[in-house]
Amino acid sequence: MLKDLLISEAKEIDAKFLWELRNEYSIRLMSKSTELIDWETHKEWFLNALKNDESNIYVAFFKKEPVAMVRYDLSKNLKKSFEISIAVKTKFQGIGIAKKLLQESMKLLARKVNSNFQIISIVKKINSRSIKFFENSGFVLINQSKELFYYSLKI
Numbered sequence: 001m002l003k004d005l006l007i008s009e010a011k012e013i014d015a016k017f018l019w020e021l022r023n024e025y026s027i028r029l030m031s032k033s034t035e036l037i038d039w040e041t042h043k044e045w046f047l048n049a050l051k052n053d054e055s056n057i058y059v060a061f062f063k064k065e066p067v068a069m070v071r072y073d074l075s076k077n078l079k080k081s082f083e084i085s086i087a088v089k090t091k092f093q094g095i096g097i098a099k100k101l102l103q104e105s106m107k108l109l110a111r112k113v114n115s116n117f118q119i120i121s122i123v124k125k126i127n128s129r130s131i132k133f134f135e136n137s138g139f140v141l142i143n144q145s146k147e148l149f150y151y152s153l154k155i
Contacts, residue, residue, distance in 0.1 A: 002062075002096055007104045010057035010069065015046045017059070017066040027087045030127045056082070056112065058105040060097055067092040070105045072119065080117040081152075082109070093129075102137055110155055121151040 010018065019042040021027060028034050049055040054074035059066050068088040075081035088097050106119070121139055123130045125147055135141075139151035 002100050004063050005067075005097060005100055006061045007058050007101060007108070008061070009108070010046075010050065010059050012047070012050065014057075014059050014066060014069075015043055018042070018046060018057075018069055021066075021069060021087055021089060024087075024090055026090050030124055030130065031085075032122070056109055058101070058108060060088075060101045062092065062097065068097050068101050070101050072105075072109055075120060078118070078120065080115065081120050082117060083120045083122065098133060099137065106155060117155050119153045119155065121153075123149045123151065125149055 019037065019039060022031070022042065023036050028036070049057060049071075056072040058070050060068040060070075068086070070084065070086040072082040072084055075083050086098055086102065088101075119139075121130075121134045123134060125131075125144075131149060134151045134153075137153070139153045141149055142152045143150040
């Protein structure tokens with residue numbers, strides 16, 4: 001079924017999809033920032049992110065419909081590290097899209113980066129689905145705070 005999943009670098013045309021995805025209720029609940037983002041704020045952020053070499057955004061299309069995204073932002077705190085953010089439209093969750101998106105996007109990122117690096121995932125402790133997803137994907141718990149788990153995967 002997921003052979004119909006295509007992954008590509010985000011383009012300007014993906015702005016509206018990413019804005020709608022980011023504002024889905026269940027996705028906002030698990031984000032660092034839980035409030036709704038207005039269109040103008042999102043558009044400005046997104047256009048800047050596309051031009052920024054420290055941000056790598058990929059979109060997954062299922063049967064030509066955008067269904068998920070993953071973003072890798074160069075860490076400001078750790079050398080050779082990217083912080084990951086991944087989101088799948090609610091109605092497409094639970095069918096393996098995130099797993100395939102993670103695997104394929106890491107290959108694309110590795111081609112761009114050309115060196116050893118690690119991916120850091122910061123997950124809310126209440127987000128049991130993401131905890132299970134990252135642990136099943138080979139991420140290792142490296143730290144925690146009162147509300148967050150910090151996972152790492154070396155590439």
